[in-house]
Amino acid sequence: xxxxxxxxxxxxxxxxxxxxxxxxxxxxxxxxxxxxxxxxxxxxxxxxxxxxxxxxxxxxxxxxxxxxxxxxxxxxxxxxxxxxxxxxxxxxxxxxxxxxxxxxxxxxxxxxxxxxxxxxxxxxxxxxxxxxxxxxxxxxxxxxxxxxxxxxxxxxxxxxxxxxxxxxxxxxxxxxxxxxxxxxxxxxxxxxxxxxxxxxxxxxxxxxxxxxxxxxxxxxxxxxxxxxxxxxxxxxxxxxxxxxxxxxxxxxxxxxxxxxxxxxxxxxxxxxxxxxxxxxxxxxxxxxxxxxxxxxxxxxxxxxxxxxxxxxxxxxxxxxxxxxxxxxxxxxxxxxxxxxxxxxxxxxxxxxxxxxxxxxxxxxxxxxxxxxxxxxxxxxxxxxxxxxxxxxxxxxxxxxxxxxxxxxxxxxxxxxxxxxxxxx
Numbered sequence: 001x002x003x004x005x006x007x008x009x010x011x012x013x014x015x016x017x018x019x020x021x022x023x024x025x026x027x028x029x030x031x032x033x034x035x036x037x038x039x040x041x042x043x044x045x046x047x048x049x050x051x052x053x054x055x056x057x058x059x060x061x062x063x064x065x066x067x068x069x070x071x072x073x074x075x076x077x078x079x080x081x082x083x084x085x086x087x088x089x090x091x092x093x094x095x096x097x098x099x100x101x102x103x104x105x106x107x108x109x110x111x112x113x114x115x116x117x118x119x120x121x122x123x124x125x126x127x128x129x130x131x132x133x134x135x136x137x138x139x140x141x142x143x144x145x146x147x148x149x150x151x152x153x154x155x156x157x158x159x160x161x162x163x164x165x166x167x168x169x170x171x172x173x174x175x176x177x178x179x180x181x182x183x184x185x186x187x188x189x190x191x192x193x194x195x196x197x198x199x200x201x202x203x204x205x206x207x208x209x210x211x212x213x214x215x216x217x218x219x220x221x222x223x224x225x226x227x228x229x230x231x232x233x234x235x236x237x238x239x240x241x242x243x244x245x246x247x248x249x250x251x252x253x254x255x256x257x258x259x260x261x262x263x264x265x266x267x268x269x270x271x272x273x274x275x276x277x278x279x280x281x282x283x284x285x286x287x288x289x290x291x292x293x294x295x296x297x298x299x300x301x302x303x304x305x306x307x308x309x310x311x312x313x314x315x316x317x318x319x320x321x322x323x324x325x326x327x328x329x330x331x332x333x334x335x336x337x338x339x340x341x342x343x344x345x346x347x348x349x350x351x352x353x354x355x356x357x358x359x360x361x362x363x364x365x366x367x368x369x370x371x372x373x374x375x376x377x378x379x380x381x382x383x384x385x386x387x388x389x390x391x392x393x394x395x396x397x398x399x400x401x402x403x404x405x406x407x408x409x410x411x412x413x414x415x416x417x418x419x420x421x422x423x424x
Contacts, residue, residue: 001089005028006062007043007118008411009304010087011036014421015111016173021092026052035062041079049085051104058084060216064107067093119420123410130380131405136419138385145386148414152396154360155403160346170272174292176352177205180283182343189274189338195260198225207252212287215311218280220244227259227275232320239314268318277310293344294351297362299369302344306336337370341391367392377401 014144020028025049034047038414042059049056059082063069066088074080075098083103086095091107123132131137164178181200182306188196202225209216223229224245232238248254261272267272285308285396286292296302307330314329331339348364370391372378381397388394403409410416 001117002065002124003043003064004411005063005117006064006087006089007036008417008420009045009108009112010060010114014113014116015108017111020106020111022051023094023107024102027054028085028106031055042083047084049070050106056084058082062087063285064089066091066095066240069095075138082192088348098291114164115422116420119422123416123419124408129400131277131384132282132408132410133419134384135414137415139422140415140418144414144418149396149400150364151394152399153364153392153412156395156399157346157349159399160342161350164347164350171205174205175347176209176288179290179293179343179347180205180208182347183339184279185341188272189270189275189277190267191262191270192275193225195262196275197343199257199261202255202357203283204252207248207254208283211248212283214286214346215281216241216244217248219277219311220282222276222280223273224249225257226261226272226276227257228261228320229274230256230259231281235313235320237311238320240316268324269329271318273317273319274310274314277314278308278331279330281308281310282306290347294348299366302340302366303333303336306331306339312326328359334371336393338373339372340366341395364392368396373398 012028013021013033020030021237023029031048031050032046036042036239037043037045043062044060047060059080060073060081061069063072063086066086068088069075069086070093074083075096080205081097083097086105088105088107089109091105095103095105097103122136129135131240164182167181168175181197183192185197186198188194188401199222203221207221208218211221212295220229220241223241229238229242241254244255249256263271279391283289286305289305290306290349293302296305306398310329316323316326318324343365345366348358348366352359352362368390372388372391372394375398377398378394381401382388388397400413405412411420
């Protein structure tokens with residue numbers, strides 16, 4: 001038995017409340033279980049109960065055994081003086097406040113359906129598996145899954161909104177500047193994402209606003225600050241970019257970063273040179289990009305925004321030093337999907353809230369149309385029978401695995417809750 005199960009039983013009232021009494025046989029009624037506290041202090045704040053017809057308002061503390069009160073030193077902590085009810089699995093000792101008044105105790109061990117305890121033990125005992133509920137997950141009904149996955153995706157968007165809020169504060173609510181930073185970061189994918197984000201923070205967006213009208217200026221700006229123009233080839237295009245960057249560097253007091261960009265084990269289309277060339281072309285050809293993206297309410301038009309061509313130099317190059325077979329370097333649909341999933345739609349979600357027009361239906365509509373991501377987590381869920389047919393679902397499953405399954409937070413998960421309370 002563990003405290004997290006006791007908290008779960010109390011929070012959701014999964015115990016027999018007929019003729020409910022304390023361990024001293026006083027009648028008890030539960031008016032409000034209170035608000036669960038995940039930080040230091042009592043487990044539930046602001047609960048309301050009646051004990052022997054006397055109403056009490058205060059906090060609730062949860063333990064496996066009543067004696068854990070003293071094991072944890074609560075008798076020495078003033079934060080526990082306002083505890084009005086001690087909820088325990090087993091009442092082995094009476095508990096008193098500092099003024100010697102007895103704290104009402106509710107013992108649960110004879111009030112809980114045995115199936116709940118058995119199911120909990122099965123979940124906890126499976127912690128050596130990829131997810132605890134791997135053997136039971138397929139028994140959860142579609143209605144529970146559908147509602148939980150939708151909530152998980154919104155929760156994931158809310159988490160991504162934290163970084164957006166920080167960037168908005170830093171930029172004094174310049175949404176265009178925030179888009180620039182996040183979009184450049186995600187152009188770098190996992191391998192070069194952090195380096196691209198550093199690059200975005202090294203270029204004031206006011207410079208981009210002034211220089212985006214010439215593609216060569218955008219390329220010189222990005223490649224120059226990234227340190228990719230140093231020790232590169234003598235090709236006329238490269239020499240021209242070097243000259244342009246030297247001018248921009250002097251004009252805006254730019255600093256060249258130490259080149260930390262990775263090429264190793266990347267497919268050529270994901271080389272940082274190609275991604276920066278595509279990014280430069282996007283910002284050259286699509287001014288006021290943020291407003292354009294925010295006004296679009298259908299997926300095809302979002303894709304159209306990102307279908308841009310790079311400078312002709314890149315048709316025969318993947319790097320500055322070596323030429324290659326002619327090939328257009330357009331953004332693929334799968335890459336645009338990642339940009340939409342990780343940048344555009346989270347920004348749209350937060351912007352709609354910011355202007356007082358939240359529209360989760362629109363956001364979910366976009367995500368349900370986008371193809372799901374392909375990664376190890378999604379593959380493993382599919383092997384368990386949880387198939388993924390949209391980006392909304394793949395994002396929700398990633399949230400489920402990282403925030404709940406990997407942390408063994410089964411009792412905070414709708415799927416875990418369903419398995420736990422299944423009496424079959």
